Amino acid sequence: MAELVAVIASTHHPFYYRASTATGADRPDFADEWVRKVEAFRETLTRARPDVLVMVGSDHFHQLWLDNMPQFLVGKAPFYDANFYNEEREFGLPRMLLRGQEDLSAYVLREGLDAGFDLAFSNELRIDHSITCPIITLRPQNDLPIVPIYTNIFAPPLPQPKRFVQLGRAIRQLIESWPSDQRVAVIGTGHLSLELGGPRQFGPHGPDPEFDRKAVDWIANGDIEKCLGEVTLESLHLPGNATHGFMDFMLMMGVAGEGQRVDYVDTYDLFHTMEAYFTWYPGGPR
Amino acid sequence: MSKYLLDKFLFTVDRDPELVERYREDPAGTVAWWEETQANRILNCVGAESSTWLAFEEEERAALAGHDYVKLFELGAHPFLTLTLFIGMFERDHGPLEFQKEYARRLAHFSLPYPDIAT
Numbered sequence: 001m002a003e004l005v006a007v008i009a010s011t012h013h014p015f016y017y018r019a020s021t022a023t024g025a026d027r028p029d030f031a032d033e034w035v036r037k038v039e040a041f042r043e044t045l046t047r048a049r050p051d052v053l054v055m056v057g058s059d060h061f062h063q064l065w066l067d068n069m070p071q072f073l074v075g076k077a078p079f080y081d082a083n084f085y086n087e088e089r090e091f092g093l094p095r096m097l098l099r100g101q102e103d104l105s106a107y108v109l110r111e112g113l114d115a116g117f118d119l120a121f122s123n124e125l126r127i128d129h130s131i132t133c134p135i136i137t138l139r140p141q142n143d144l145p146i147v148p149i150y151t152n153i154f155a156p157p158l159p160q161p162k163r164f165v166q167l168g169r170a171i172r173q174l175i176e177s178w179p180s181d182q183r184v185a186v187i188g189t190g191h192l193s194l195e196l197g198g199p200r201q202f203g204p205h206g207p208d209p210e211f212d213r214k215a216v217d218w219i220a221n222g223d224i225e226k227c228l229g230e231v232t233l234e235s236l237h238l239p240g241n242a243t244h245g246f247m248d249f250m251l252m253m254g255v256a257g258e259g260q261r262v263d264y265v266d267t268y269d270l271f272h273t274m275e276a277y278f279t280w281y282p283g284g285p286r
Numbered sequence: 287m288s289k290y291l292l293d294k295f296l297f298t299v300d301r302d303p304e305l306v307e308r309y310r311e312d313p314a315g316t317v318a319w320w321e322e323t324q325a326n327r328i329l330n331c332v333g334a335e336s337s338t339w340l341a342f343e344e345e346e347r348a349a350l351a352g353h354d355y356v357k358l359f360e361l362g363a364h365p366f367l368t369l370t371l372f373i374g375m376f377e378r379d380h381g382p383l384e385f386q387k388e389y390a391r392r393l394a395h396f397s398l399p400y401p402d403i404a405t
Contacts, residue, residue: 061297061367066290066405067329086300089374154366156404197365198400199393202386241365241400271383 002104002178005185006048007280009219009252010041012057012133012189013273014091030270037268037277038137044264044279045138047286048185052101053139054108054147054175056188056248057130058154062087070120071159072167074112075127075148076105082127096132101145104178108147111174117167125150134187151251153190153244161231164247165224168254186255190248192216192274193239200240202272208239212274215246216267219278222260224253256280289362290405291340295320295350296358296367298329300374310375314351321347356392362401 016038019031062084064070082096105121112119127148135142149171152158168188175184192215193208200207218227227250236243256262263286264279295317299305309316326337342350349357353375358368369389377385 197369
């Protein structure tokens with residue numbers, strides 16, 4: 001059976017690529033510290049020596065649209081083109097090509113359906129910055145095949161928070177039952193408090209530092225039940241209108257398991273959002 | 287209210303560099319052309335299978351034609367779509383983050399709960 005060697009949850013800040021590659025007067029004053037933190041975080045994946053990456057993210061109205069919006073979608077393709085014109089325009093992100101792991105995609109789809117998740121699938125998924133940002137930060141050599149899993153945290157009606165946790169638990173079971181000798185890491189990206197297109201956007205910090213502190217504690221302690229007790233679809237509007245991306249962090253808590261404390265946690269308070277990085281090693285410390 | 291159509295306009299313009307420039311330079315003309323020829327296009331179908339019934343209401347048409355992102359927020363357009371398109375059109379005319387912060391200031395009279403964005 002496959003081995004789950006790392007579970008990683010991260011924010012996905014699309015400005016990292018531009019900030020980390022900028023030079024001279026264009027380089028922001030926070031870039032060096034940001035790079036240092038990301039490189040330390042990257043080492044937590046490197047140490048796990050994965051063969052394949054299951055990547056949880058969310059399309060930001062790049063390919064998926066309101067005429068046919070899936071709640072949970074699994075990519076099943078030999079390759080994934082990545083990043084879109086408007087991400088290139090606003091974030092300076094490069095065009096990328098990632099390799100797929102179709103056997104694991106097929107297994108997740110078949111077994112996931114049988115486990116009670118009505119998963120959508122795509123044989124031609126162009127992925128966006130929710131998945132390419134963690135490749136850029138955690139695996140810049142882009143040398144591992146991926147299984148992309150998209151969640152809808154963006155276009156109401158959304159699934160309930162508990163459904164994200166349940167899917168996370170199921171993903172772990174599916175990986176650990178996959179008849180393969182591959183070493184699998186799961187990487188999911190989301191947000192803490194975040195406001196986009198609203199009156200609290202682009203402040204000096206995230207719109208709700210108190211929510212961020214609580215959220216980091218929930219994740220760091222694997223405190224799923226406490227988190228579910230405080231978070232609802234309705235309440236997630238309060239810390240910022242884009243905070244529903246936090247449900248992808250909840251999915252990753254489901255992968256890691258109730259009460260599982262993280263092996264690595266770091267945060268970085270940038271303008272308009274709090275960056276947060278978490279790693280669990282299910283088989284024990286690496 | 288036709289929030290879906292508002293979002294469809296923002297989505298289809300934001301993903302197309304030529305349309306972004308066209309909407310920036312001629313908002314009223316672009317909105318009129320788009321409603322006439324594009325609004326009923328089903329995005330993953332051939333033209334012969336288009337819809338027949340989609341149209342803006344007057345205040346929606348006026349908000350788009352006026353580049354009025356405050357009104358679009360009030361009408362429940364998806365804030366991510368509105369923001370990214372307007373950054374794409376107007377950030378270039380401002381200093382770093384200047385446009386984004388001004389955008390927030392112009393929305394400062396809104397308090398929670400914000401207008402519903404469900405379509």
